[in-house]
Amino acid sequence: MTTPTTAELGHRRKQPNLVEIGGFRGRLISADHADYDIERAVWNGAVDRRPRLIAQCIGTADVVAAVRFARDHDLEIAIRGGGHNVAGTAVCDDGIVIDLSAMRAVQVDPAHRRAWVQGGALWGDVDHETQVHGLVTTGGIVSHTGVAGLTLGGGVGWLMRKHGLTVDNLLAANVVTANGELLRASEDEHPDLFWALRGGGGNFGVVTSFEFRLHCVGPTVLAGPILWDASDAREVLRFYRDFVRDSPDELGTVARFGTAPPLPVIPADLHWRPVMMVGTCYAGPIEDGERALGPLRACRSPLLDLVGPTPYVGFQSAIDSTVVHGWNYYWKSTHLPELSDDLIEVIAAHAFTCESPRSYVAMFHLKGAVSRVAEGETAFGNRQASHAITLDAVWRPGEDFGARDTAWARGFFAALGRFRQGVYVNFLGGDEDPSRVREAYGDCVYDRLVDVKTRYDPDNVFHHNQNIRPRLSHA
Numbered sequence: 078m079t080t081p082t083t084a085e086l087g088h089r090r091k092q093p094n095l096v097e098i099g100g101f102r103g104r105l106i107s108a109d110h111a112d113y114d115i116e117r118a119v120w121n122g123a124v125d126r127r128p129r130l131i132a133q134c135i136g137t138a139d140v141v142a143a144v145r146f147a148r149d150h151d152l153e154i155a156i157r158g159g160g161h162n163v164a165g166t167a168v169c170d171d172g173i174v175i176d177l178s179a180m181r182a183v184q185v186d187p188a189h190r191r192a193w194v195q196g197g198a199l200w201g202d203v204d205h206e207t208q209v210h211g212l213v214t215t216g217g218i219v220s221h222t223g224v225a226g227l228t229l230g231g232g233v234g235w236l237m238r239k240h241g242l243t244v245d246n247l248l249a250a251n252v253v254t255a256n257g258e259l260l261r262a263s264e265d266e267h268p269d270l271f272w273a274l275r276g277g278g279g280n281f282g283v284v285t286s287f288e289f290r291l292h293c294v295g296p297t298v299l300a301g302p303i304l305w306d307a308s309d310a311r312e313v314l315r316f317y318r319d320f321v322r323d324s325p326d327e328l329g330t331v332a333r334f335g336t337a338p339p340l341p342v343i344p345a346d347l348h349w350r351p352v353m354m355v356g357t358c359y360a361g362p363i364e365d366g367e368r369a370l371g372p373l374r375a376c377r378s379p380l381l382d383l384v385g386p387t388p389y390v391g392f393q394s395a396i397d398s399t400v401v402h403g404w405n406y407y408w409k410s411t412h413l414p415e416l417s418d419d420l421i422e423v424i425a426a427h428a429f430t431c432e433s434p435r436s437y438v439a440m441f442h443l444k445g446a447v448s449r450v451a452e453g454e455t456a457f458g459n460r461q462a463s464h465a466i467t468l469d470a471v472w473r474p475g476e477d478f479g480a481r482d483t484a485w486a487r488g489f490f491a492a493l494g495r496f497r498q499g500v501y502v503n504f505l506g507g508d509e510d511p512s513r514v515r516e517a518y519g520d521c522v523y524d525r526l527v528d529v530k531t532r533y534d535p536d537n538v539f540h541h542n543q544n545i546r547p548r549l550s551h552a
């Protein structure tokens with residue numbers, strides 16, 4: 078370890094910010110701080126914004142102080158949970174980032190199957206603590222995704238068909254509203270706000286903690302991917318369509334089209350080979366899962382079948398290294414109905430035509446418990462759709478795939494035009510037309526969200542997001 082020079086020490090001592098926020102106990106980071114570039118970076122390396130101040134909160138009081146400070150100084154606010162949103166809404170130019178990344182505590186009450194999760198926690202934090210008790214709630218499929226942003230948009234994952242979306246398991250949330258007031262939202266307290274938080278995104282306030290319902294799953298589940306050569310994708314997809322239509326709710330699947338990633342569990346001779354992969358996770362007894370998955374595993378001689386009993390926590394981070402922080406990402410997305418032969422043709426024709434070996438298509442199978450909750454019961458829209466597809470252009474810094482694969486994603490999306498059936502708000506990129514936010518909810522849910530927004534944030538203080546504009550806003 079090298080000893081810092083006097084000049085370096087002097088530089089570090091200068092780092093306390095020029096800005097002070099009364100009563101704030103966390104870190105305040107402005108452009109003169111040595112960590113500024115690290116702390117303003119989000120998951121998507123294509124996003125490069127320079128906030129005036131990053132307020133890294135260590136508790137609810139800090140969040141209240143930061144919201145009031147921002148309002149007093151007329152600063153634009155961005156809210157950061159896990160920093161994973163592809164549109165990069167967790168960071169803004171010139172304004173203040175209210176950053177909850179230091180607030181990651183998770184507390185579990187196994188007797189009542191409840192978890193309390195702070196607003197900056199990641200899904201890996203939640204799984205780590207809840208699986209000690211063999212408990213889970215529906216979370217995302219990458220462990221470094223933030224709980225807050227994912228939950229507030231809805232939350233799709235392996236367990237949703239059995240246990241509902243993440244929002245279907247949300248019991249309460251503590252929220253700092255636009256005027257710096259702390260409210261608890263639940264079925265009994267501010268029920269309109271509670272309804273809006275279950276799908277309406279970060280439009281209504283800063284959530285400092287969530288309370289979730291837990292279920293018994295794990296610590297070992299039957300899970301893993303099955304891989305087929307890309308040339309088999311059309312036939313496998315037809316089989317998959319019929320297979321998932323009749324599959325039990327316990328079975329969660331995500332189909333992925335792209336090259337086989339160089340994961341240690343995948344033999345080296347398959348790395349970078351174009352494949353259709355179906356990720357599976359069975360949220361029930363292993364033997365039942367073996368029976369349920371049998372027909373899919375027997376379909377058209379897979380290249381590789383990695384399905385087996387596996388620790389749920391490990392499975393939840395199995396693909397983390399394929400979606401690395403700091404690479405560049407561009408997504409297009411839509412919900413889809415059941416896969417007709419025509420729709421399968423469109424998917425098969427476009428899925429393998431990207432240039433970057435890291436670009437891919439992911440398609441989550443929905444239905445089950447997702448579609449049994451009535452439309453409008455929460456603010457998550459389009460519950461009757463069968464699949465949510467994302468067309469993900471990925472290129473590393475310095476690689477020149479960006480323009481071509483962005484065009485690929487847009488062209489593929491255009492080809493899906495007549496099949497589109499709404500969209501998941503959390504899969505929207507940064508260059509979407511604002512009409513796509515309405516599309517994410519449908520007219521009835523969207524109009525109700527506008528009512529709640531107008532009540533709790535009439536000045537549109539929280540607008541650096543997939544924005545729901547209040548009535549008569551000037552922001």
Ligand SMILES: Cc1cc2nc3c(=O)[nH]c(=O)nc-3n(C[C@H](O)[C@H](O)[C@H](O)COP(=O)(O)OP(=O)(O)OC[C@H]3O[C@@H](n4cnc5c(N)ncnc54)[C@H](O)[C@@H]3O)c2cc1C
Pocket residue numbers: 120155156157158159160161162163165166167177196197216217218219222223224225226227228229230231232233234278279280282283284285400503504541542543
């Ligand atoms: C690799 C990858 C995998 C993904 N997998 C899934 C998946 O399996 N299932 C799924 O449903 N989604 C998934 N997503 C999408 C994910 O839901 C969104 O990216 C979500 O926004 C991530 O939440 P975050 O807290 O990390 O976001 P951030 O980028 O930190 O925040 C995004 C927005 O959420 C709001 N927000 C964040 N924190 C708070 C808070 N504490 N209070 C109020 N508002 C807040 C703000 O409006 C903010 O602009 C994935 C994304 C990526 C990049």
